[in-house]
Amino acid sequence: MQRITIDPITRLEGHGKIEIFLDEAGNVANTYFQIPELRGFERFCVGRPVEEMPLLTGRICGVCPEAHHMAAAKAGDALYQVDPPPTAKKLRELLYSAFYVTDHTTHFYALGGPDFVMGPDAPVAERNILGVIHKVGLEIGGKVIQARKYGHNVIEMIGGRKVHPCTSIPGGLTKGITEEQRREIEEMGRWAVEFAQFSLQLFDDLVLKNQAYLELVLGDIYLHQTYYIGMVDEQNRVNFYDGKISVVAPNGERIGKYAAHEYTDWIAERVEPWTYLKFPYLKKVGWRGFVDGMESGVYCATPLSRLNAADGMATPLAQEAYERFYETLVPGQPKVVHHRLATHWARLIELLYAAERWVELATDPEITSPNIHTVPTAKPTEGVGCVEAPRGTLTHHYWTDERGVLTRVNLIVGTTNNYAPISMSVKKAAQNFIKNGVVVTEGLLNRIEMAFRAYDPCFGCATHSLPGQMPMEVVIRDAQGQPIDVLRQYC
Amino acid sequence: MKPKFAMYWAASCGGCEIAVLNIHEKILDVDANFEVVFWPVAMDAKIKDVEALPDGDILLTLFNGGIRNAENEHMAHLLRRKSKILVAFGSCANEGCIPGLANLSSQEEIFDAVYAGVSTNNPLRVRPQFNWQIPEGELHIPEFYPVLRTLDQVVNVDYYIPGCPPESHQIAAVIDHVIQVLQGKAELPPPGSVLGANGTTVCDECTRRRNVKMIKKFRRIQELPEIDPTLCLLEQGIPCNGPATRNGCGALCPKAGAQCIGCYGPAAGVVDYGARLIAAFASVIDSNDPQEIDRILDGLPDPAGQIYRFNLAKSLLRKARKEV
Ligand code: SF4
Ligand code: SF4
Numbered sequence: 001m002q003r004i005t006i007d008p009i010t011r012l013e014g015h016g017k018i019e020i021f022l023d024e025a026g027n028v029a030n031t032y033f034q035i036p037e038l039r040g041f042e043r044f045c046v047g048r049p050v051e052e053m054p055l056l057t058g059r060i061c062g063v064c065p066e067a068h069h070m071a072a073a074k075a076g077d078a079l080y081q082v083d084p085p086p087t088a089k090k091l092r093e094l095l096y097s098a099f100y101v102t103d104h105t106t107h108f109y110a111l112g113g114p115d116f117v118m119g120p121d122a123p124v125a126e127r128n129i130l131g132v133i134h135k136v137g138l139e140i141g142g143k144v145i146q147a148r149k150y151g152h153n154v155i156e157m158i159g160g161r162k163v164h165p166c167t168s169i170p171g172g173l174t175k176g177i178t179e180e181q182r183r184e185i186e187e188m189g190r191w192a193v194e195f196a197q198f199s200l201q202l203f204d205d206l207v208l209k210n211q212a213y214l215e216l217v218l219g220d221i222y223l224h225q226t227y228y229i230g231m232v233d234e235q236n237r238v239n240f241y242d243g244k245i246s247v248v249a250p251n252g253e254r255i256g257k258y259a260a261h262e263y264t265d266w267i268a269e270r271v272e273p274w275t276y277l278k279f280p281y282l283k284k285v286g287w288r289g290f291v292d293g294m295e296s297g298v299y300c301a302t303p304l305s306r307l308n309a310a311d312g313m314a315t316p317l318a319q320e321a322y323e324r325f326y327e328t329l330v331p332g333q334p335k336v337v338h339h340r341l342a343t344h345w346a347r348l349i350e351l352l353y354a355a356e357r358w359v360e361l362a363t364d365p366e367i368t369s370p371n372i373h374t375v376p377t378a379k380p381t382e383g384v385g386c387v388e389a390p391r392g393t394l395t396h397h398y399w400t401d402e403r404g405v406l407t408r409v410n411l412i413v414g415t416t417n418n419y420a421p422i423s424m425s426v427k428k429a430a431q432n433f434i435k436n437g438v439v440v441t442e443g444l445l446n447r448i449e450m451a452f453r454a455y456d457p458c459f460g461c462a463t464h465s466l467p468g469q470m471p472m473e474v475v476i477r478d479a480q481g482q483p484i485d486v487l488r489q490y491c
Numbered sequence: 492m493k494p495k496f497a498m499y500w501a502a503s504c505g506g507c508e509i510a511v512l513n514i515h516e517k518i519l520d521v522d523a524n525f526e527v528v529f530w531p532v533a534m535d536a537k538i539k540d541v542e543a544l545p546d547g548d549i550l551l552t553l554f555n556g557g558i559r560n561a562e563n564e565h566m567a568h569l570l571r572r573k574s575k576i577l578v579a580f581g582s583c584a585n586e587g588c589i590p591g592l593a594n595l596s597s598q599e600e601i602f603d604a605v606y607a608g609v610s611t612n613n614p615l616r617v618r619p620q621f622n623w624q625i626p627e628g629e630l631h632i633p634e635f636y637p638v639l640r641t642l643d644q645v646v647n648v649d650y651y652i653p654g655c656p657p658e659s660h661q662i663a664a665v666i667d668h669v670i671q672v673l674q675g676k677a678e679l680p681p682p683g684s685v686l687g688a689n690g691t692t693v694c695d696e697c698t699r700r701r702n703v704k705m706i707k708k709f710r711r712i713q714e715l716p717e718i719d720p721t722l723c724l725l726e727q728g729i730p731c732n733g734p735a736t737r738n739g740c741g742a743l744c745p746k747a748g749a750q751c752i753g754c755y756g757p758a759a760g761v762v763d764y765g766a767r768l769i770a771a772f773a774s775v776i777d778s779n780d781p782q783e784i785d786r787i788l789d790g791l792p793d794p795a796g797q798i799y800r801f802n803l804a805k806s807l808l809r810k811a812r813k814e815v
Binding site for chain 1: 502503507509513562592595600601609610611612617618620623625626627628630633655656715716718740743744746747748749752754795796800
């Protein structure tokens with residue numbers, strides 16, 4: 001049996017590895033996408049005071065510590081059954097919106113977008129942020145840096161630090177903002193809205209007006225019919241910070257919505273002995289293996305999923321973009337898009353929403369109120385906090401003793417949600433490009449890389465690598481396990 | 492020929508890399524003054540090319556992340572051999588950081604917490620296997636070690652840059668200094684030095700007033716009806732780690748109303764972080780009665796975490812555990 005090893009993220013270093021096994025006829029027998037690292041936060045957070053959880057769990061992922069900070073703070077609120085004052089919730093959401101702008105900007109311009117801007121057939125060496133700058137102009141580089149900087153400024157103003165914020169506690173925040181800071185935040189937010197519009201326009205010009213790209217997006221090659229989940233507000237519009245989790249079937253029908261504390265009724269996780277990461281799936285549908293369709297509990301939790309799981313966006317410009325998205329991709333059909341590459345477009349719509357929300361919150365009359373904390377009085381027992389991390393629904397579940405010291409912790413982390421669908425995309429790529437012993441190497445590498453990037457996998461959450469970094473090595477082995485060829489591609 | 496530079500992450504969260512990327516235009520200085528030969532986050536990562544370099548060929552390697560598994564250890568040895576100057580970068584590599592708290596638990600306890608959680612459907616009690624036979628062949632994942640180790644518990648380390656993550660302005664200052672050394676305008680500090688931080692404590696940079704106010708009990712931050720924005724947190728009863736923690740951040744957390752949790756590690760000259768911290772705590776307690784002082788200290792909800800939050804892997808406790 002032939003064996004192909006792809007270490008997709010950084011080869012040996014334990015950041016993710018793909019094994020492809022061929023049968024005697026030289027077709028794909030099976031593929032395994034392995035996550036080779038574990039740190040064990042569920043265990044060593046036990047014994048810690050609950051107010052430290054927003055600080056400790058930030059260290060799960062330095063790419064999205066804001067998401068863990070928020071989920072942990074909300075789990076703390078739930079644990080004490082305390083409702084933070086409106087200003088505290090709005091400030092948390094303001095920080096979180098600014099974080100989304102930073103994160104989605106980084107992804108689109110530096111990681112996922114280059115495939116489109118440069119074209120998927122451009123040499124790998126050009127498919128990066130520098131290539132984008134060369135093609136679209138130097139000015140764009142400055143804008144991207146500005147967007148990241150502004151986002152981090154807001155994170156620091158409200159959260160105290162740029163990486164690993166420290167101000168959210170059960171019941172609210174340790175500090176508020178001044179009118180002067182508010183003005184500055186508003187100004188940066190208005191700039192961010194323009195930047196987001198500019199980014200959507202760029203996507204329009206480069207992708208939507210280009211028939212070849214559009215065909216790539218709409219082709220079968222990146223298609224998977226799965227369930228989708230995403231957080232929505234009371235009117236079923238996308239929300240990143242709070243709401244219920246909406247679950248939508250492959251046919252576009254909503255099969256239900258669950259509150260954070262009901263997550264175990266909906267989500268279950270499967271353990272495989274060959275990887276450190278678990279595979280979540282929809283409990284009500286059940287695990288049928290790595291397959292598409294109504295009968296398979298595999299679901300996705302990405303920007304595309306959030307749009308599919310919602311009925312619209314809560315801000316006017318993003319709503320317009322949302323309507324255009326479905327009119328373009330599935331005109332006259334149920335409002336569900338299965339094309340994985342459309343995730344990039346969905347991400348930009350979310351970028352616009354996050355920027356608009358940033359301004360909305362920065363101009364909220366309550367936002368500078370000093371009333372930022374409610375002292376918890378109830379005896380703590382158990383609490384669940386959910387937010388939408390950029391890479392999927394994030395769930396923190398804590399149990400404590402009566403002093404609020406943790407006795408048990410359960411976590412379902414953003415990217416983990418997408419472990420099964422990513423594995424399926426890998427398998428589909430392998431099947432497409434390996435037939436009867438013939439390996440279309442360049443196609444295989446490109447395909448896997450682009451499929452990965454659509455999900456924006458960040459195994460910093462699950463292990464520790466940054467999203468989008470996909471140097472690959474493929475080792476093809478003969479039946480005796482001897483390598484017969486080594487192929488490499490780096491991004 | 493430009494001197495060679497490398498940066499690597501072992502068991503880490505990626506925050507150190509983000510902090511380095513946040514030095515913005517200084518990255519270009521790195522590029523101008525060094526040949527970047529290995530940096531998985533920023534460029535293709537050819538371990539074979541690193542292996543092919545003569546020993547000691549890389550001038551400067553920044554190593555972040557702890558040593559959690561067999562691969563992390565392999566990379567530590569490789570990069571030590573290839574580097575003239577190996578820097579333990581960030582709290583994980585320096586002292587174990589939050590993931591080092593795992594050293595209070597066995598591998599079995601950790602696996603149980605992760606693979607038998609409430610949302611896990613695992614009736615057969617499946618656990619990850621380092622080697623696993625599948626119908627098509629055998630799969631491997633790196634061995635998960637019984638404890639997490641710091642970089643200098645595995646190889647010899649030349650310098651230390653603390654912080655979780657190190658603040659970007661400190662990183663930029665270190666890079667500036669190294670470039671000056673290359674240009675013959677400055678000298679390298681003595682081996683073993685801590686770089687990118689100050690000799691003082693977080694308290695020294697903290698803008699909060701210290702009134703030598705005494706407390707009768709420790710408070711949880713969420714219990715306070717109001718956090719006085721100008722008074723020392725410790726004097727408000729909040730267990731702030733500022734007095735024992737090295738200053739490098741400029742007291743960011745206390746300035747934002749949150750207690751310092753100690754991410755820059757022990758202050759210069761502090762051998763026993765816990766002893767220093769407890770002495771500082773005892774000094775604000777309004778009592779002369781040792782028993783009452785003990786009782787008040789017992790009011791801390793998590794004494795082990797308070798003292799060892801970031802430095803358990805490096806601390807004496809790990810040794811104690813091993814001797815048991
Ligand atoms: S104990 Fe904390 S709040 Fe008080 S002076 Fe030191 S760092 Fe500032
Ligand atoms: S105040 Fe303490 S915890 Fe906060 S950044 Fe500084 S050293 Fe780290």
